[in-house]
Amino acid sequence: xxxxxxxxxVVDGEWLEAHLGDANLRIVDCESRGAYERxxxxxxxxxxxxxxxxxxxxxxxxSPEQFAAAMAELGIGDGTAVVAYDSGGGVSAxxxxxxxxxxxxxxxxxxxxxxxxxxxxxxxxTMEQPRVAPSIFTPRVDESLLATGDYVxxxxxxxxxxxxxxxxxxxxxxxxxxxNNSRGxxxxxxxxxxxTRSLEAGEDRCLLPSEELREMxxxxxxxxxxxxxTV
Amino acid sequence: xxxxxxxxxxxxxGAWLQAHLGDPNLRIVDCDPVDAYRRxxxxxxxxxxxNRxxxxDNIRxxxKPAQFAAAMAELGISDDTDVxxxDASGSLNAxxxxxxxxxxxxxxxxVLNGGWNRWxxxxxxxxMEETKVSAGKFTPRADESVYAxxxxxxxxxxxxxxxxxxxxxxxxxxxxxxxxxxxxxxxPGAVHSxxxxxxxxxxARCFKPASELKSMLDGxxxxxxxxxxxxCQGGIRAAQAAFTLRLMxxxxxxxxxxxxxxxxxxxxxxLLK
Numbered sequence: 001x002x003x004x005x006x007x008x009x010v011v012d013g014e015w016l017e018a019h020l021g022d023a024n025l026r027i028v029d030c031e032s033r034g035a036y037e038r039x040x041x042x043x044x045x046x047x048x049x050x051x052x053x054x055x056x057x058x059x060x061x062x063s064p065e066q067f068a069a070a071m072a073e074l075g076i077g078d079g080t081a082v083v084a085y086d087s088g089g090g091v092s093a094x095x096x097x098x099x100x101x102x103x104x105x106x107x108x109x110x111x112x113x114x115x116x117x118x119x120x121x122x123x124x125x126t127m128e129q130p131r132v133a134p135s136i137f138t139p140r141v142d143e144s145l146l147a148t149g150d151y152v153x154x155x156x157x158x159x160x161x162x163x164x165x166x167x168x169x170x171x172x173x174x175x176x177x178x179x180n181n182s183r184g185x186x187x188x189x190x191x192x193x194x195x196t197r198s199l200e201a202g203e204d205r206c207l208l209p210s211e212e213l214r215e216m217x218x219x220x221x222x223x224x225x226x227x228x229x230t231v
Numbered sequence: 232x233x234x235x236x237x238x239x240x241x242x243x244x245g246a247w248l249q250a251h252l253g254d255p256n257l258r259i260v261d262c263d264p265v266d267a268y269r270r271x272x273x274x275x276x277x278x279x280x281x282n283r284x285x286x287x288d289n290i291r292x293x294x295k296p297a298q299f300a301a302a303m304a305e306l307g308i309s310d311d312t313d314v315x316x317x318d319a320s321g322s323l324n325a326x327x328x329x330x331x332x333x334x335x336x337x338x339x340x341x342v343l344n345g346g347w348n349r350w351x352x353x354x355x356x357x358x359m360e361e362t363k364v365s366a367g368k369f370t371p372r373a374d375e376s377v378y379a380x381x382x383x384x385x386x387x388x389x390x391x392x393x394x395x396x397x398x399x400x401x402x403x404x405x406x407x408x409x410x411x412x413x414x415x416x417x418x419p420g421a422v423h424s425x426x427x428x429x430x431x432x433x434x435a436r437c438f439k440p441a442s443e444l445k446s447m448l449d450g451x452x453x454x455x456x457x458x459x460x461x462x463c464q465g466g467i468r469a470a471q472a473a474f475t476l477r478l479m480x481x482x483x484x485x486x487x488x489x490x491x492x493x494x495x496x497x498x499x500x501x502l503l504k
Contacts, residue, residue: 033266034263034264035266038267038319
């Protein structure tokens, strides 16, 4: 559910449907290729480079050149308005949102409720893939949005910094060590709220209303006067 | 739409399927990969774990009877279930399920003409809700008359009364695309028409009308008085072609299930380039 606090970062289906023809708009479908080919929002493009990790250093985000090329492939230029969606509670769409922000592109929003709600509302869908005109994307790194291992180690004990761990309970407890991690556990002093807690409980998986989000975050000590590092 | 196919009952259209969506004995199978199914599908449809129905221990060939029976049971398909298969791939994967069912003695599987593509174009109902089914009980009864092995194909090459119909791409047929096989080329005496020629070349990808298919097949020398063996790389495109021929009323049609993945990796099989 979108309210005034969120406006500007999130769009709903009604808004997006009314803007489908906008020349300056690029909709990005952040799911698998198979899902995209089955059906998507008209005009949506599919990002072959999702989730924008550096192939030479897959733990980290793409280099500026790599990311600029990935955006050019989607027809995203410096002046493009981007709306990202997925059918997984916004998790993939948010990844694109963050990468764009990190590379200095402000005009990016997420479709609340994503594909799931769009389909349920009976809005237009297609199998047709758009022809994407080449674009020029200029990466302008905003380091204030990135935390490195060193940064977290140096700041985790500061009273004005909160490390917010959004992994599953089992990852937090250390009973599950995904991927190639050689150790399990959590960062000392961090707080834990799994990322799915930001979503409404129903099948639509929209964001919680801002009042509920604010209460939940405040209860965990996550308040806007602090710097928050998400992990 | 012209429905003067020899076996028109092998196809259903969207209007029929939509009217029968609630039928308790009907099982609709979405034959595309699982991520496509999860994005959206026809209400009540199920999706197979392996849409090629190949034997995991011998990947070039169709599942063994017990494996296939288990795959059907998981989809809630029993001996008396009505099956309608569809896909968004030009009836390629749906044709594969049709052939596998036919091979295992179940002869009444049907295919949704135009598949997902036309269903979507026509604005028919769809859902993301995954269908829960109770297990079926499927009895496999292999019908070897619809199956071709390499040995069988070798025994009938260049034999009057038998036509080998190769439905691969031009590059595979000419031998410029080996598909990773040890050898490349085509079988002596085979005729060539890519499987996509069976479809209307538009976004819906329905089967061509019977009259068009007939003149195309006549032009290749593929006629119903002969036995036809369809071949491709892995017995999937060839299954769609076998479906098309049966639809047209042909009685004797075999799918070379191993196809060039088998033929062109052996040393004892003839190949022309």
